[in-house]
Amino acid sequence: MATGLAGGIVPAVITPFREDERIDYSAWQDHLDFLIASGVHGLFVLGGQGEFFALTEEERSVAARFCAQAVARRLPVYANVGAVTTAETIRLAQKAEADGVDYLVVVTPYYLRPSADELVEHYVAVCSSVQIPVFAYNIPERTGVELTPEVLRRVVERCPNFAGLKDSGGRLELIPEWRRAGLQVFMGRDHLILDGLRMGAVGAVTACANVIPRAFVDLYQAYQSGDLHEAGRLQRLVEPLRQAFSLGTFPVVVKEAMNLAGLRGGRCRRPVGSLTEEARKKLQAVLETLREARYLPLSGAVAGRSR
Numbered sequence: 001m002a003t004g005l006a007g008g009i010v011p012a013v014i015t016p017f018r019e020d021e022r023i024d025y026s027a028w029q030d031h032l033d034f035l036i037a038s039g040v041h042g043l044f045v046l047g048g049q050g051e052f053f054a055l056t057e058e059e060r061s062v063a064a065r066f067c068a069q070a071v072a073r074r075l076p077v078y079a080n081v082g083a084v085t086t087a088e089t090i091r092l093a094q095k096a097e098a099d100g101v102d103y104l105v106v107v108t109p110y111y112l113r114p115s116a117d118e119l120v121e122h123y124v125a126v127c128s129s130v131q132i133p134v135f136a137y138n139i140p141e142r143t144g145v146e147l148t149p150e151v152l153r154r155v156v157e158r159c160p161n162f163a164g165l166k167d168s169g170g171r172l173e174l175i176p177e178w179r180r181a182g183l184q185v186f187m188g189r190d191h192l193i194l195d196g197l198r199m200g201a202v203g204a205v206t207a208c209a210n211v212i213p214r215a216f217v218d219l220y221q222a223y224q225s226g227d228l229h230e231a232g233r234l235q236r237l238v239e240p241l242r243q244a245f246s247l248g249t250f251p252v253v254v255k256e257a258m259n260l261a262g263l264r265g266g267r268c269r270r271p272v273g274s275l276t277e278e279a280r281k282k283l284q285a286v287l288e289t290l291r292e293a294r295y296l297p298l299s300g301a302v303a304g305r306s307r
Contacts, residue, residue: 012209013050041076082137120155140169190239191239193206256275257287
């Protein structure tokens with residue numbers, strides 16, 4: 001197990017695009033600064049909410065380097081380098097390590113359905129190619145393959161830099177098993193953060209924190225201080241935004257919410273389009289509740305002012 005301890009609230013950061021679908025690095029810098037000023041504990045870039053699947057290998061490498069340089073060691077940077085093939089994953093991992101990323105995150109190979117033995121060898125090969133800590137990324141809903149405690153236990157036994165797991169599978173009963181295997185576990189489902197913490201997760205990777213980072217920081221701090229009533233209240237407060245994901249094609253809802261809140265979310269790369277006007281009105285109603293709770297910036301607010 002890696003010696004560095006991770007944890008806390010880690011936003012699954014968007015990748016902002018201009019109308020021509022080029023990466024908007026100016027908006028990205030502003031957004032990273034806004035999240036850091038909001039008190040989050042780390043930044044997860046190039047995950048599903050970051051549209052890694054819509055980026056070329058070169059774009060992913062350049063983007064990881066940009067984020068590491070933009071954050072400038074103010075917080076740990078977690079970068080997803082997972083790809084379909086082991087060879088591409090290793091190339092991305094080694095480049096990200098050289099460019100200053102703190103933690104590598106490796107989503108399971110998607111479209112394929114590797115066997116348990118193939119998954120073990122994949123993660124062992126990636127871990128062996130770098131020195132920094134590596135997290136697995138379990139999201140069977142989108143990849144078609146699920147990481148089990150037994151698979152990851154086998155990787156732990158062979159790789160001292162294998163640190164943990166970002167779990168978006170939502171099977172809370174597995175968290176203690178992963179912990180017994182020596183892994184740090186991040187909850188990857190926004191509506192299960194409090195339950196995940198109770199089961200032993202060290203923190204959460206949350207897409208909705210792009211919009212309301214302070215709400216998630218406050219939730220985590222309430223739990224850490226033992227105020228379960230307040231933590232429960234905040235969990236209930238943020239859940240409607242996660243439920244609003246059904247209003248459009250993933251991952252557009254978070255970007256639309258940011259745009260409505262006066263943040264620079266930009267568009268998604270096609271084929272993902274914008275929300276319908278009806279869906280946007282429903283999303284606006286969710287945001288108004290969060291605004292009333294003082295967890296949204298005023299429209300057009302300067303980046304970094306979250307409350």
